[in-house]
Amino acid sequence: MQLNPYGEYAVLLAASLANEWPADRAGIEARTREFGMTMTFPEGPDDHARVSEVVQEWAAVVDAPPGAERAELLNEIMASAAAFPRLTDHDGEGWHLHYRDVGMSFAAVLRSVFAVGTALHLTTRGMHRLRRCAAGEAPGDPCANVVVDVTRNGRQRYCSVRCANRDAVRRHRARQASPGRT
Ligand SMILES: [Zn+2]
Ligand SMILES: [Zn+2]
Secondary structure, three states, X not given: OOOOOOOHHHHHHHHHHHHOOOOOHHHHHHHHHHOOOOOOOOXXXXXXHHHHHHHHHHHHHHHOOOOHHHHHHHHHHHHHHOOOOEEEOHHHOOOEEEOOOOOOOHHHHHHHHHHHHHHHHHHHHOOOOEEEXXXXXXXXXXXXXXXXXXXXXXXXXXXXXXXXXXXXXXXXXHHHHOOOOO
């Protein structure tokens, strides 16, 4: 997988898995294809459960405040997941860098790709460009989706137009219920 530029696809893949968890291993692998990974992974009996743990670990980075705490968490993951950069040209992708050792398990590969990709995304685009959908901040709102902000202006707060609209309606109603102070 090409992590350049900006690690965007690695972060989008992690968010996609967090937001919509596949029912089986084949579903996870299909998702990696969708987001541009071309390599085949060694098959292990507990891949589905272990990738789930990797996604949960990554979600803690999403929930960490976008500063030193978030950086610290990512550094911890990278310290145990990533390795020296390595030039590779697998699957006709052309020469690119992998930040992991060869022969790692499915879960370990994704752990490394998510961590390094997220680090690239946050450091090139901004530490705040990863969050939970803002609609979910309202009491009782069901959305807990991860939002990866790859927009030009860096102000994406909602996972979808639907969530943005729901929140807009809610704020409008709140304003009507308590008329302005003028
Ligand atoms: Zn690759
Ligand atoms: Zn949402």
